[in-house]
Amino acid sequence: MVEGILGKKVGMTQVFTEDGMVIPVTVIEAGPCTVVCKRTKEKDGYTAVQLGYIPAKRKHLNKPLLGQFEKRGVPPFRVLREFPVGEDALSELEEGKEIKVDIFEKGDKVSVTGKSKGKGFQGAMKRHGFSGMRDSHGSRYHRTVGAIGQHTFPARVFKGLRMAGQMGNKKVTVRGLEVVEVIPEKNLLLVKGSVPGARNGLLVIKRMKGR
């Protein structure tokens, strides 16, 4: 079986458990996805499946991509992502097979990958949680990074030093989220806690290995 699915963030709310605990949850509309392509050991050197999500209109895709769908007799999709599967599992999967949210069940641990909300170009205080400099007592140095290097030696600034720059709008993965509920009729997945990105953002949900 495929250990992952594609979905869209719906939003957050809270649910009550039977014994009255309140759990904050993110609602994800996940799947249905279709197996578009199989990667085999013989041909590609590894095993995986390519899942398609959200049906696309033909006019939005170019000819080479449409040809890929037509060759395998599956309808065109807007989003394509590969998920690794074992060799045994691959033989059970056929092109055109639907993957639904019922691959998960309550209590599963998943990782969710999405694109975080873009914050633009931000200073080091917001972006990295720096403390900044004093605001008063004659200070004219308020939200700066401060010193970024040492002296004659090494006489350069180290690579990767945390400074101001673009914040957000990058791929973020949150691991170990618990599946609180699965609603297969509505293709909904409720996970405990928050997930990256804005509403309607694309999410990749994968089962955590060894859980």
Place this chain on the structure above:
Amino acid sequence: MSQQILDLIEERYIKDVPTFSVGDTVRVFFRIREGEKERVQPFEGTVIKIQGARHRKTFTVRRISGAVAVERTFPLYSPRLEKVNVLRYGKVRRAKLYYLRERRGKAARVKERYLSPEERAMLKKGKVQKEKVVEEAAPVEAPVAEAPAEATQETNE
């Protein structure tokens, strides 16, 4: 579209809940767990805050237990909330009664709202479960013998 899907999940928890308002003196019956056993614990006091919307709505009850003021917040739609009895309707002019925290004794009282029989009947229809409306209910600062087992917020006074 997103909101409709969230509604779908949230409306499962929407049910008939007791109606009461800020300033009312209420007795809250809340199920608590003690080890393996479950029992209903009553908590009596003045409603000083109602907050939130839909199934996220909560209310805060303040009472003076001995010399210590105890405020406890309950989720209105919690499955553990058995019932809420209104003991006395309060006459208040604001939505949050935080000013009660700065007062003690006689000053920390809420005036009673006297209702006509018709008004009373209307409130009753709104799922108010009343024990008996004590017209001259014991003032809030009356010392209460039993100390609450758990408190969300404690203020030393």
